[in-house]
Amino acid sequence: MRNEFSGIARNVVQARRISGGVHFHESRPVPTGLAGLPAVDRLTGRSAELAVLAAVLSPSSEQAVCTIAGLGGVGKTTLAVHAARQAQFAGGVLFIDLHGYDSTRRVSASSALSTLSRMLGVADEHIPQQQADLEDLYRTVLSALADDGQPVLVLADNASDVSQVLPLLPGRPEHRMLVTARVTLPIPRARRLSLDVLPVADGVEVLDHALRAANPSDTRISDEPVEAAALVDLCGGLPLALWIIAQVLADHPDRPVADLVSTVADEQDRLGELAYGDSYAVRSVFMASYRSLPDEQARLFRLFAAHPGPFLDRETAAALADRPETATRRLLDGLTRAHLVREEHGWYTMHDLVLLFAVERFAEDNDESAIERLAMHYRDVVKAAVSHLEPDLASSDRFRDRAGAVAWLDAQLPNTMAVAELAGDGGLPEVVRDIGLSLVPYFDFRRYWLTWATAGELALTAARILGDATAEADALNSLGLAYQGLRGRGDDAIESLEQALAIHGFLGDRAGMAAALTNLGNAELHRGRPDEAADRQRQAAALYRQLGHRRGEAATLVNLAAVEEKRGRFREALATYRTAVPAAVASGDRHRLAATLSSIAGVLVKMGDTARGEEELERALSLHRELGDREGEAWSLRTMAGAYADAMRFDQAIDAYQRALAIFREVGDMFEESETLIRMAEIYRRADRHTEAIEHGLRAIDRHRELGDEFGVATILSYLGRAHRALGEPDTAADCFERSMAIFAEIDAPEDLEFVRELADRGVSGGQDLAGGGGDGFGVDAGGAE
Numbered sequence: 001m002r003n004e005f006s007g008i009a010r011n012v013v014q015a016r017r018i019s020g021g022v023h024f025h026e027s028r029p030v031p032t033g034l035a036g037l038p039a040v041d042r043l044t045g046r047s048a049e050l051a052v053l054a055a056v057l058s059p060s061s062e063q064a065v066c067t068i069a070g071l072g073g074v075g076k077t078t079l080a081v082h083a084a085r086q087a088q089f090a091g092g093v094l095f096i097d098l099h100g101y102d103s104t105r106r107v108s109a110s111s112a113l114s115t116l117s118r119m120l121g122v123a124d125e126h127i128p129q130q131q132a133d134l135e136d137l138y139r140t141v142l143s144a145l146a147d148d149g150q151p152v153l154v155l156a157d158n159a160s161d162v163s164q165v166l167p168l169l170p171g172r173p174e175h176r177m178l179v180t181a182r183v184t185l186p187i188p189r190a191r192r193l194s195l196d197v198l199p200v201a202d203g204v205e206v207l208d209h210a211l212r213a214a215n216p217s218d219t220r221i222s223d224e225p226v227e228a229a230a231l232v233d234l235c236g237g238l239p240l241a242l243w244i245i246a247q248v249l250a251d252h253p254d255r256p257v258a259d260l261v262s263t264v265a266d267e268q269d270r271l272g273e274l275a276y277g278d279s280y281a282v283r284s285v286f287m288a289s290y291r292s293l294p295d296e297q298a299r300l301f302r303l304f305a306a307h308p309g310p311f312l313d314r315e316t317a318a319a320l321a322d323r324p325e326t327a328t329r330r331l332l333d334g335l336t337r338a339h340l341v342r343e344e345h346g347w348y349t350m351h352d353l354v355l356l357f358a359v360e361r362f363a364e365d366n367d368e369s370a371i372e373r374l375a376m377h378y379r380d381v382v383k384a385a386v387s388h389l390e391p392d393l394a395s396s397d398r399f400r401d402r403a404g405a406v407a408w409l410d411a412q413l414p415n416t417m418a419v420a421e422l423a424g425d426g427g428l429p430e431v432v433r434d435i436g437l438s439l440v441p442y443f444d445f446r447r448y449w450l451t452w453a454t455a456g457e458l459a460l461t462a463a464r465i466l467g468d469a470t471a472e473a474d475a476l477n478s479l480g481l482a483y484q485g486l487r488g489r490g491d492d493a494i495e496s497l498e499q500a501l502a503i504h505g506f507l508g509d510r511a512g513m514a515a516a517l518t519n520l521g522n523a524e525l526h527r528g529r530p531d532e533a534a535d536r537q538r539q540a541a542a543l544y545r546q547l548g549h550r551r552g553e554a555a556t557l558v559n560l561a562a563v564e565e566k567r568g569r570f571r572e573a574l575a576t577y578r579t580a581v582p583a584a585v586a587s588g589d590r591h592r593l594a595a596t597l598s599s600i601a602g603v604l605v606k607m608g609d610t611a612r613g614e615e616e617l618e619r620a621l622s623l624h625r626e627l628g629d630r631e632g633e634a635w636s637l638r639t640m641a642g643a644y645a646d647a648m649r650f651d652q653a654i655d656a657y658q659r660a661l662a663i664f665r666e667v668g669d670m671f672e673e674s675e676t677l678i679r680m681a682e683i684y685r686r687a688d689r690h691t692e693a694i695e696h697g698l699r700a701i702d703r704h705r706e707l708g709d710e711f712g713v714a715t716i717l718s719y720l721g722r723a724h725r726a727l728g729e730p731d732t733a734a735d736c737f738e739r740s741m742a743i744f745a746e747i748d749a750p751e752d753l754e755f756v757r758e759l760a761d762r763g764v765s766g767g768q769d770l771a772g773g774g775g776d777g778f779g780v781d782a783g784g785a786e
Contacts, residue, residue: 037085037095037155039344040078041243042209045202049193053083056191057153057176063191065169065177069184070195072101072353073240073282076180077157079195084155084178091150091175094119096168097310100160100181102352104308109167113138114450116154116168120145121670126709127450129486131167133747137710139171144705146174153178158352162186197237204228206239210246220249220257227257234264234284240351241285244339248292251337264288286357289338296323297334298361304341304350305362306370308422309415311347316415319377320370375423375431378416382438385409389441409442417451420458429462433471436462440478449485456482469503470512476500477516484523494523511552514543518556525563534563551592554583558596565603574603591632594623598636602643613643631672634663638676641683650687654680674703678716681723690723697723711752714743718756734760 043050049068056066068076084093094116099105107115113134114127120141128134145152151174159165159181166187170177179185184192198206207228208221221228235241249260267284290298303320304312312320318328332348335341342349350358362370384396388405399405409416416435423431436459443452456479463471480497483489497520504512521536537560544552561576577600584593597620604613617640624633641656657680664673677700684693697720704712721736737760744753 037081040081043082044206057087065190067179068193073238075239080178089153091145091152093153095155097157098159098164100158142170146172200229200232203232206242207246214250224257230261244289245285247339300331302361302365305358308418311349371426378419379431379434429465432462452482473500473503510543514540550583551587554580570607594620598639602639605643606646634660653683674700690727693723714740
């Protein structure tokens with residue numbers, strides 16, 4: 001039978017030692033949403049190709065996938081995006097650039113699956129590390145969307161081979177997929193569309209439209225039709241090259257078309273047969289455009305190649321250029337007009353062929369300080385943003401408020417991680433260390449466990465290179481927290497935390513020791529070792545008390561009380577919770593105070609003192625409302641609901657759960673909504689209201705499928721088997737048990753698999769089936785502290 005200490009209570013607090021202090025944060029849900037489509041150029045011609053794509057994207061099509069192949073710069077992305085915008089997909093569009101022809105930015109299938117899963121709303125803690133598991137998760141979520149009548153279009157742009165694409169196939173026929181590549185990819189049963197260069201007439205139309213967009217009275221293309229046709233020919237009929245060369249003309253309104261034809265022809269003569277990408281016509285156009293740039297614009301164009309992330313903003317460009325932001329913005333505007341840079345909502349990117357050209361120019365620039373400026377810029381802005389998440393730090397005025405700081409961190413995370421890796425390769429370990437450790441409060445807030453682990457590993461390597469023992473211990477502590485959030489890494493978490501504790505002890509760093517002990521206590525509890533967990537928390541509390549660190553003391557006492565409560569030692573738990581109250585008050589941590597009051601309320605109800613428990617709950621709820629903490633209010637209600645359930649006060653438990661459920665829905669926390677549905681289902685089961693129990697269990701399964709949480713689905717199915725058996729429906733019960741066991745076998749959860757097998761064989765339907773000691777039947781704690 002599984003140990004009853006199978007999960008960590010909500011008010012168990014993790015500790016982090018950053019910049020000499022110990023800080024505590026509660027997790028928050030990961031933001032969800034489907035990615036938007038990128039901005040693209042005006043589409044000229046291509047009516048026949050659009051018709052083909054419209055047919056494939058139609059719900060009646062028997063083909064779910066279409067590949068679009070063609071030369072680099074021929075307009076594959078533009079065509080695909082236009083087709084996607086014309087189509088109707090209730091579930092939205094998932095767009096991902098695979099950077100197939102960029103050796104430094106190429107996106108692996110595993111990385112793509114992780115990214116797409118996050119776009120679909122899967123929380124980071126539910127995203128596995130193995131590609132096979134990632135594929136199962138991705139298709140499970142898409143299958144749930146198909147069941148809900150929400151087909152999705154996946155647009156995989158810029159693939160280089162089938163290994164990038166095949167794992168991304170949606171699986172269900174309701175969904176559609178478009179793939180762009182420079183060669184035709186042999187994807188089974190896919191419609192193949194080859195995109196040729198533009199005919200001369202369409203190319204001339206592109207040139208004319210671009211000039212008239214800049215100046216409606218510019219008639220040079222119609223005035224020089226022969227020269228315009230020659231220019232199209234020199235551009236190889238490639239839309240990318242045509243748009244760029246048109247901007248050279250637009251920036252020089254007095255320049256005849258014939259003069260530019262001569263310039264591009266001279267570049268091609270100089271280059272000879274040297275191929276560039278797919279066509280040396282592209283290179284000659286790039287060079288002609290580049291030579292026409294003012295010196296400062298040309299320098300910034302070269303510096304773009306130093307940035308390793310997928311996009312950059314004006315402030316980052318200013319740091320690269322080492323120029324004021326206002327001056328840099330003018331330079332960016334010039335590069336955008338030249339069509340060498342794309343701008344959308346303040347973000348700047350380059351076509352991969354343009355970027356390759358910029359990389360060549362940057363190699364000639366010899367600006368060795370550019371990488372250092374870039375890395376230090378990200379380090380400084382990350383620190384400024386994170387200051388808004390740290391209660392012990394003065395908030396930087398670089399960001400107006402916490403929301404703005406978090407928005408920057410959300411948007412810039414891919415860039416930040418790319419820059420950290422670049423800094424490591426570039427011999428800047430101090431910057432890598434600082435970025436990796438500074439991000440810990442943000443990861444704790446967002447629960448981005450995989451990325452957190454990567455950042456921790458980078459910081460650990462950097463600290464060891466520097467011989468910085470304190471940073472090494474902090475990085476190990478960070479890794480311990482990240483590993484604890486990843487399924488199957490519990491032993492790694494404890495090992496990292498024990499190493500951190502040893503180093504802090506060697507250094508005589510009592511604050512660091514306390515943080516490591518607190519986290520070790522949480523990890524021990526998670527591994528089902530309550531005695532060890534309690535010992536660790538007591539040691540941590542004593543250290544915090546010696547240091548006069550009241551916030552640390554309060555949080556650790558709450559952790560200790562939670563252990564006692566889970567062991568059924570309610571008097572000891574109540575006394576410890578009450579001891580944590582003055583420490584929380586003294587530290588000014590009102591959020592922690594409110595959570596502690598709700599835990600006290602729950603324990604009082606379990607001890608039979610319902611009246612006093614409800615008084616404490618009202619104090620907690622009032623404080624949550626005063627703080628504007630809606631999620632904290634929901635957690636407190638759920639804590640009380642669990643206590644009511646343990647006291648057999650089922651109607652009151654259901655009422656509290658319903659109030660909590662409404663708040664989780666309001667704030668969009670799908671995971672906690674699902675957890676609450678599970679707990680409500682268990683209360684209905686315990687009250688012998690099995691039909692309602694099944695109804696709530698099925699709703700919870702829907703939510704867990706949307707989250708891609710197969711473990712949750714399997715545990716709920718095992719519960720539903722018991723509920724159907726109690727209703728006298730043995731066949732349905734057996735089906736639920738079999739489906740549960742199949743999932744546990746697939747996700748390699750042998751302990752859970754064996755328990756469900758025993759449960760099915762025994763025909764048990766008692767209240768302690770799946771969680772020892774009267775738990776909720778789902779491997780989560782329906783009662784006790786949150």
